[in-house]
Amino acid sequence: MRLSFAALSVAILVGAAIPVQAHHSFSAVYDGNKPVTLRGKVSKLGWSNPHAHIYVDVVNQKGETVTWEVESASATNLLRAGIRKEDFIGTEVIIKGFLAKDGTPTVNASSFTLVELKKEYTSDEAFPAAR
Amino acid sequence: MKQAGIVAGVCLALVLQAAALAQGRPDFSGTWRFNQAKSSPNIAGNTPIVPFPSQLVVKQTATEFHVDGSSVRQQPTSAIFKLDGSKVSIKAPSGITETGEAKFEGSNVVITSRRSFTSPLGETVVDFKEVWTLNGNVLTIEKTRSESGDAATEKAVFDKMS
Numbered sequence: 552m553r554l555s556f557a558a559l560s561v562a563i564l565v566g567a568a569i570p571v572q573a574h575h576s577f578s579a580v581y582d583g584n585k586p587v588t589l590r591g592k593v594s595k596l597g598w599s600n601p602h603a604h605i606y607v608d609v610v611n612q613k614g615e616t617v618t619w620e621v622e623s624a625s626a627t628n629l630l631r632a633g634i635r636k637e638d639f640i641g642t643e644v645i646i647k648g649f650l651a652k653d654g655t656p657t658v659n660a661s662s663f664t665l666v667e668l669k670k671e672y673t674s675d676e677a678f679p680a681a682r
Numbered sequence: 683m684k685q686a687g688i689v690a691g692v693c694l695a696l697v698l699q700a701a702a703l704a705q706g707r708p709d710f711s712g713t714w715r716f717n718q719a720k721s722s723p724n725i726a727g728n729t730p731i732v733p734f735p736s737q738l739v740v741k742q743t744a745t746e747f748h749v750d751g752s753s754v755r756q757q758p759t760s761a762i763f764k765l766d767g768s769k770v771s772i773k774a775p776s777g778i779t780e781t782g783e784a785k786f787e788g789s790n791v792v793i794t795s796r797r798s799f800t801s802p803l804g805e806t807v808v809d810f811k812e813v814w815t816l817n818g819n820v821l822t823i824e825k826t827r828s829e830s831g832d833a834a835t836e837k838a839v840f841d842k843m844s
Contacts (some may be wrong), residue, residue, distance in 0.1 A: 583733055583756035584775050585799055586808055588830045612804030619802070645832065647731055656802035661729040674729045 577649075581659045585650040589619055589658065593639045600625040605663070607644055609656075619656040621646055623663065624674055632672055634665070642667050708789050708816040710747070714738040714840035720820075722836040732827045732836040735759075747784045747791065763793065782810075790815050 577583070589609050595618075597604035605621040623629065626636070643666040648658035662673040716736045718726050725734055735751030735758075742748070747763040757775035763784035764770060772780040772795060782795030791814040798807045809828040814821060819842035826835040 577729065578754065583753065584759075584778055584797075585801065585806070586733060586827060586829070587801055587803065587806055588832050589803070590830070609803065611802060617802050647832075647834065648729060649733075650799075650801050650806075654802070659729050661724075661731040673724055673731065 577659060580651055580653075580657075581649045582652045583649055586661075587648060587650050587658055589621070589644075589646040589648070591619070591644065593642055593644055594618060596636060596639045598626045598636045600627055603629055605639060605644070605646075605660070607646065617656050619646075619658060621648065621658050621660050621663070623660045624672070629672065634670060634672055638665055638668055638670065706789075707786055709742055710740045710791060710814060710816055710821065711742045712740060713843040714740065714821050715843050717839045717841050720839035722838070725836045725838055730836070731834045732825050734823065734825065734836075734838040738821075738840060749793075761795075787813075 589607060591607040591609035593605055594608050595606035597606075603623045603626045605623055607619045607621055608616050609619050611617050624632075629635075645664040645666060646658065646660050647662045648660040651657035651659075660674065662671065664671045714737065716734060721734075724731050733753075733756060735756065736753040737751070739750040740748065745765055747765055748761070749763065750758065750760045752758040759775075759780070760773040761770060761782060763782065765785060767783050767785035769781050769783050772782050774780040774797065778797060778799045780795055780797045782793055784791055784793045786792075793810075793812040793814070795810045795812075796807060797810070798805060800806070807829060811826045811828075813824045815824075816822075821840040821842070822837060823840070824835060824837045826833055
């Protein structure tokens with residue numbers, strides 16, 4: 552019985568830790584002084600909460616194709632805005648966002664445009680500048 | 683003696699010209715705090731399309747325009763612009779090179795700047811244009827961010843704190 556209680560406690564702690572790891576502060580990961588605009592094709596999609604992750608193939612200045620990971624709003628928020636999972640795959644997107652501090656091809660999206668569908672999404676998080 | 687008189691005369695003329703130019707210009711000096719409620723909704727939150735500082739400290743003289751910007755999400759920036767529109771270096775965070783210029787256009791101050799840094803795209807260049815308008819204790823900045831042939835414009839309102 553005591554063992555079961557310990558196992559349950561561990562399970563609760565592990566479960567609680569997962570969303571904490573996934574939902575981080577902007578300034579811990581991204582550089583607010585480095586805005587970037589990407590244009591490329593969506594190759595993969597992580598349709599999840601608290602953030603959807605869009606993987607976009609972008610050609611850099613050397614002509615090489617680099618896959619960028621784009622952290623966006625939650626899947627729930629995107630659905631509320633009328634954007635579905637099916638809208639992304641293989642489509643061309645324009646993304647405005649901020650570069651990751653670690654220099655990897657990772658951005659936090661402020662907005663994106665699904666070019667063929669002419670759909671736009673703007674991050675509407677209405678939190679004040681106190682984060 | 684005659685040469686000294688000529689030099690003094692020229693200096694006096696330059697000072698008077700600067701003073702004359704400064705007359706009629708609004709004074710943007712002060713500490714300005716971002717007012718979210720009066721600003722474009724797209725610039726609130728973690729990921730604004732066009733980034734603005736949370737606070738600005740401005741010191742304006744007849745010939746210079748000092749701007750210190752700070753934010754919880756961005757490293758601080760600092761610039762001493764010459765109001766004749768000549769290009770100056772902006773003190774930017776490590777890894778970023780930024781230059782800019784400022785000048786009065788009527789009663790507005792127009793600041794243009796170019797920020798460059800390295801990213802997985804290659805050398806990334808972002809251009810900004812800010813139009814500052816003063817109305818009593820309210821400062822409005824309309825800012826355009828341009829890069830890779832794409833542009834976005836947003837408006838931020840700041841209240842004077844001191």
